[in-house]
Amino acid sequence: MLTVSNLVKQYGKQKAVNDVSFHLDGGEVVGLLGPNGAGKSTTMKCIVGLLRKTAGEITIGGHDHLSVEAKRFFSYIPETPYVYDLLTVWEHMQFIAQAYGVKDWKGRANELLELYELDDKQKKLGRDLSKGMRQKVSICCALLPDPQLLFFDEPMIGLDPKAIKNTKEVFRNLKQAGKTILVSTHLIDSVEAIADRVMIMKDGRIIGNDSIDNLRAQAAQGGEGLSLEDLFLELTKDE
Numbered sequence: 150m151l152t153v154s155n156l157v158k159q160y161g162k163q164k165a166v167n168d169v170s171f172h173l174d175g176g177e178v179v180g181l182l183g184p185n186g187a188g189k190s191t192t193m194k195c196i197v198g199l200l201r202k203t204a205g206e207i208t209i210g211g212h213d214h215l216s217v218e219a220k221r222f223f224s225y226i227p228e229t230p231y232v233y234d235l236l237t238v239w240e241h242m243q244f245i246a247q248a249y250g251v252k253d254w255k256g257r258a259n260e261l262l263e264l265y266e267l268d269d270k271q272k273k274l275g276r277d278l279s280k281g282m283r284q285k286v287s288i289c290c291a292l293l294p295d296p297q298l299l300f301f302d303e304p305m306i307g308l309d310p311k312a313i314k315n316t317k318e319v320f321r322n323l324k325q326a327g328k329t330i331l332v333s334t335h336l337i338d339s340v341e342a343i344a345d346r347v348m349i350m351k352d353g354r355i356i357g358n359d360s361i362d363n364l365r366a367q368a369a370q371g372g373e374g375l376s377l378e379d380l381f382l383e384l385t386k387d388e
C-alpha cells in the first residue's frame with residue numbers, strides 16, 4: 150500500500166530525514182514513535198506531498214505519491230489542524246464530499262459530527278472554532294471519504310478525554326475494516342493496543358521497525374516485561 154525508499158529530507162544542511170525506507174502492507178496499523186525532532190512529521194509531510202523530498206522514492210497503491218491516483222487512496226490529519234475560516238463545520242463536510250466525490254455523504258457526516266460532539270456546532274465558522282474543535286473537524290473531514298490509507302500526525306493533541314477515547318475506538322473500527330494506518334504519536338498507549346508494528350525514529354533514521362513483542366526481545370537486557378513506554382525510552386536513549 151505504501152513504500153518509502155531511501156527518503157531524505159534536508160532543511161538547509163540538516164538531514165531531518167536521513168535515508169528512511171519502510172513498507173506498509175494493506176490493512177496494517179503502524180505506530181510511528183520517536184522523541185521531539187526525530188523527523189516523524191517531516192516524513193509524513195514528504196509522503197503526503199506537503200514537503201518536497203530531497204531524495205528517495207515514495208509510492209502509494211503502486212502510484213507515485215504525488216499523482217492524483219495516489220491521492221485518491223489517502224487522508225492526512227496534520228499535526229496542526231487546518232480549517233477554512235469562512236466555511237461552517239457543515240460546509241467543511243460538504244466541501245470534502247464534493248472534492249472526493251463521496252456519494253450519500255450526509256448520513257455519514259452527521260454520524261461523525263455526533264461522534265465528535267460537533268453536531269450542535271454545524272453552523273459555526275472555521276475561524277470561530279477552538280483548537281480542539283478544529284482538530285475534531287480535521288478528523289471528521291479525513292474520515293468522510295472512507296479512504297484506504299490514513300496518516301495521523303499526533304491526532305490526540307488538543308482533544309478532550311472523550312474525543313481521545315472516541316478516536317481510539319475509530320482506530321479499532323478502521324483496523325477492523327481493513328484500512329491501513331500510519332499514526333505518529335507521543336501517547337504511546339494510544340497505539341499499543343492496535344498497532345501491528347511500531348517504527349521508532351531517532352535523529353532522522355528508523356532505529357526500530359517490528360512488532361512490539363519483537364522489539365521488546367531486541368531491546369537491551371531486561372526487555373521482557375517492559376512496557377512500550379520503557380521500551381521506547383530504552384531504544385531512544387543517548388548512548
Ligand SMILES: Nc1ncnc2c1ncn2[C@@H]1O[C@H](COP(=O)(O)OP(=O)(O)OP(=O)(O)O)[C@@H](O)[C@H]1O
Pocket residue numbers: 160165183184185186187188189190191192
Ligand atoms: N521548516 C523547517 N525548517 C528547518 N528545520 C525544520 C523544519 N521543520 C522541522 N525542522 C527540523 O527537522 C527535524 C525534524 O523535525 P520534525 O518536525 O519532523 O520532528 P518530529 O519527530 O515530528 O518532532 P515532534 O515530535 O516534536 O513533532 C528537527 O530537528 C526540526 O528542528
